[in-house]
Amino acid sequence: MASRTHLLTASAAATVDITPIVDLDTGGVIALQAVGDHHGSVASLAGTLLGAARSELLLPLVLGLPAEAVIGGSAALAPLHEALRVSGRRPREVILMLRGGFSETERRALITGLDGLRAIGYLIAVGDLGAGHIPMDLLTDAMPYLAVLSPELIARVPGDPRRTALAEALAGLARQVGAHVLAPGVAEEAQLATVRGWGVRLAQGPLLVPGPSGRVHVPLPVLTREPERALLGPRVQEFLLPAVTLPHEATAEEVVRAFGGEPSITSVILVDEYQRPKGSLDRSRFLLSIASRFGHALHGKKPAGRLADSVRAVPKTTPAVAAMQVAGRDAERVYDDLVVVDEVGRCMGIVRVADLIRQMAMER
Numbered sequence: 527m528a529s530r531t532h533l534l535t536a537s538a539a540a541t542v543d544i545t546p547i548v549d550l551d552t553g554g555v556i557a558l559q560a561v562g563d564h565h566g567s568v569a570s571l572a573g574t575l576l577g578a579a580r581s582e583l584l585l586p587l588v589l590g591l592p593a594e595a596v597i598g599g600s601a602a603l604a605p606l607h608e609a610l611r612v613s614g615r616r617p618r619e620v621i622l623m624l625r626g627g628f629s630e631t632e633r634r635a636l637i638t639g640l641d642g643l644r645a646i647g648y649l650i651a652v653g654d655l656g657a658g659h660i661p662m663d664l665l666t667d668a669m670p671y672l673a674v675l676s677p678e679l680i681a682r683v684p685g686d687p688r689r690t691a692l693a694e695a696l697a698g699l700a701r702q703v704g705a706h707v708l709a710p711g712v713a714e715e716a717q718l719a720t721v722r723g724w725g726v727r728l729a730q731g732p733l734l735v736p737g738p739s740g741r742v743h744v745p746l747p748v749l750t751r752e753p754e755r756a757l758l759g760p761r762v763q764e765f766l767l768p769a770v771t772l773p774h775e776a777t778a779e780e781v782v783r784a785f786g787g788e789p790s791i792t793s794v795i796l797v798d799e800y801q802r803p804k805g806s807l808d809r810s811r812f813l814l815s816i817a818s819r820f821g822h823a824l825h826g827k828k829p830a831g832r833l834a835d836s837v838r839a840v841p842k843t844t845p846a847v848a849a850m851q852v853a854g855r856d857a858e859r860v861y862d863d864l865v866v867v868d869e870v871g872r873c874m875g876i877v878r879v880a881d882l883i884r885q886m887a888m889e890r
Contacts (some may be wrong), residue, residue, distance in 0.1 A: 542577035545590065546742075547708065548734045549767060550718075550727050553742040554790035556767050557621065559588040559710075559730065568595045572609035577622070584784045585766055586619050586768040588651065588672075593626040596639035603643070618771060618801050618873070621672055624652050627659030645668075647801060652705075655679075655696050656689075662696075665703045672728075673700035678729075679709035681867030684720040692752060697724045706766070718744070720826070747815050759846030759886050764843070766866055766875040769795045774804040778825040778833065782816060785809055793863040793876060796834055801866045801872040805834030839865045843873055846882045853879045 530778050549555040560578035571589055578587055610617065622643060628636055640650055648838050649671040652660060657676035665673065675693055682689040695705045709721040712731035721729060770784055774796040781794050794812075796805035807830060815821050815833055825833060838859070840849050844866075853860055861877040 542574055545580060545730050546734070546736055547728055547730045548736075548742045548744070549625075550722060550729055550744050551765075551792075551884070553744050554730070555589055555736055555742070555788060557583065557586040558789070561590070568605045572605040572650045572712075575606070575609040575615075576613055582617070584770050584772075585786055586621055587615070587841060588621045588623055588772075589726065590625050590653065591622040592622055593628045593632075593636060596624065596643070597632045597635045600642065601634070603639075607646075610763070614774075616771070617643075617803075618649065618797075620652050621649040623674060623766075624650065624660070624668065624670075625671070627867065633667075640668050651708075653834075656692055656811070662699065665700060665705065669703075670700075670705045672708055673697075674706040674708045674710060678719070680709055680711045681713075681716060683717050690720065693721075694724045694851055697721070697726055701725065704763070718789070720821070758883070760837060762840055762844045762846060762849045762866055762882070763842040764884070765846070765877045765881045767780065767878065769793075769848055769863075769865065769873055769876045770831070771795045771801070771873060772798045774798055776830050777827055778812075778822075778830045779815060780809055780810060781830045782826075782856065792878065794830075795865055795873055795876065796831055797873055803837040803839060803867065803873045804888065805831050806837050806862065808835050808859070808862050808864065811835075819821075835859065835862070837865050839867045839871075840860060840877070842866050842868060846886055849877065850882050850886070851877065853882075855859075 527832045529617055543561045545559045545561070546555040547559060558578070562572050569592065574589060575587065607661065610620065621872065622671050624640070629869055644650055650668060650671035651674055652665060652668055652670045653841055654660060654675040654676045655673055656679040670868050676695060678691045679689055684690045699755070700707045706728060707726045709726050709727040711728050712729045712733050714733060718729065718733060736742050770793070772780055772784060776796065784794050785791055794807045795803050795851065798804055812833055816825060834861050840852055849864055853864060861879050863878055866874045866877055868874050
């Protein structure tokens with residue numbers, strides 16, 4: 527109880543700055559970066575997590591994680607795990623962005639710590655690429671879900687040709703090792719056009735402020751694909767978006783709150799304790815059921831799984847054309863989100879069918 531009280535006190539004192547992360551293909555906000563008091567300690571990180579949790583938005587959170595805390599082992603990270611428990615979130619809803627330098631003698635402890643966090647369910651990101659003190663080969667050992675370019679580097683794009691070339695090379699390297707790429711601090715249209723030309727899909731910054739609808743108006747990308755990929759298209763992993771998940775025993779009222787917190791959420795995935803998808807709730811159909819006469823009275827306090835559809839799951843290596851064939855098997859659910867799963871069936875995120883259609887249309 528003392529630990530919980532300490533964490534709640536820390537969160538009350540922390541000032542948390544929330545920045546939306548935007549999917550440039552759809553203009554939707556797909557995650558939130560939370561920045562706290564900049565102390566760089568695990569205690570301040572825990573306070574940031576709790577402060578962000580008070581916003582009641584269920585989008586995934588990106589939090590900065592000092593490398594020294596990971597090197598310190600599980601005991602050093604205990605405040606983070608406790609804050610997660612108090613906030614009511616699950617590890618899969620948090621992306622921990624590694625920041626700060628480390629010595630070569632600490633590398634093994636760092637990799638071991640990251641593997642442990644990943645095993646718990648956290649998503650791992652590597653931050654400040656291009657200007658931070660993180661060696662490039664860490665991208666192969668850390669196997670990050672997300673690679674974040676340095677905001678100082680993006681600030682010099684495209685006016686500084688050398689730094690522009692460096693940032694483009696880093697974005698390409700990150701994609702080659704299987705990470706999604708985030709361009710932070712985008713403030714000008716020229717910067718946005720440049721990062722999109724590199725194939726970067728995720729960005730944040732002053733230029734990308736959501737309007738009243740919760741979406742950002744961004745131009746459609748112009749992408750080119752290698753000839754050998756034209757037949758089946760890219761793999762669905764390239765279109766992966768974080769999923770909004772809830773435990774499979776969650777009530778319909780909890781799902782209503784999830785949809786109400788962010789207008790760009792198109793589905794809620796019900797998962798078991800191992801993050802395996804057990805049901806899918808499409809925004810339109812679910813809210814229509816709740817809004818119908820006696821809908822809330824009939825379903826509100828009961829498990830949302832009663833209204834869930836079966837999960838349309840595809841492995842992360844599925845080509846776009848094959849994924850579209852899966853979507854087309856049920857005429858009534860053609861545009862429902864597809865759930866992308868890893869090798870052991872755990873939910874990695876969702877893919878929107880409209881994104882696949884748009885990409886394939888551009889390639890023809």
